[in-house]
Amino acid sequence: FAAAPESEEPPAPFGVKDAMDLTWKQLLEAYTCTECGRCTSECPANNTGKLLSPRKIMMSTRNRIEEIGQKREANGGQWTSDGKSLIGDWITEAELWACTSCQACVEACPINISPMGIILDMRRSLIMEDSKSPESITSMFNNIENNGAPWAFSAGSRGDWIQEV
Numbered sequence: 001f002a003a004a005p006e007s008e009e010p011p012a013p014f015g016v017k018d019a020m021d022l023t024w025k026q027l028l029e030a031y032t033c034t035e036c037g038r039c040t041s042e043c044p045a046n047n048t049g050k051l052l053s054p055r056k057i058m059m060s061t062r063n064r065i066e067e068i069g070q071k072r073e074a075n076g077g078q079w080t081s082d083g084k085s086l087i088g089d090w091i092t093e094a095e096l097w098a099c100t101s102c103q104a105c106v107e108a109c110p111i112n113i114s115p116m117g118i119i120l121d122m123r124r125s126l127i128m129e130d131s132k133s134p135e136s137i138t139s140m141f142n143n144i145e146n147n148g149a150p151w152a153f154s155a156g157s158r159g160d161w162i163q164e165v
Helices: 024-032 038-042 054-074 086-090 093-098 104-108 115-128 135-147 155-164
Strands: none
Touching (some): 024 054, 024 115, 038 104, 054 086, 054 115, 086 093, 086 115, 104 115
């Protein structure tokens, strides 16, 4: 067998770490947001006092895009990294992990914007690129790897609970 040709380009990153990683649709949605706040008012995570505000996610994304554009324009159209990232500098990891993925924000939006898509892509980056996740998710991944299911029971002992009934 012949060796596979080496690729000139680095592999594409998983998820979204900064605004340059967003899809054109996500960029457009950040600019399209009317800032009405319906997404945040319907968000169960926000309503229970967690840090998540889908409106803030969209505004932070828009602000980061603007910042990149201004720095690029000031640099003659060239982009040089400023050391900042959408995750960490604009949006905290706690905000991202507070999302329940219920799509209440998407359903509440009068113009069908999806803050959840951006949130999930940033989570994907945290897990796949940075190996960061809450302990509850890490233990679930370990259980799936070891037991073939998210529970901490082997396949042979999963049905043992029925004996108690």
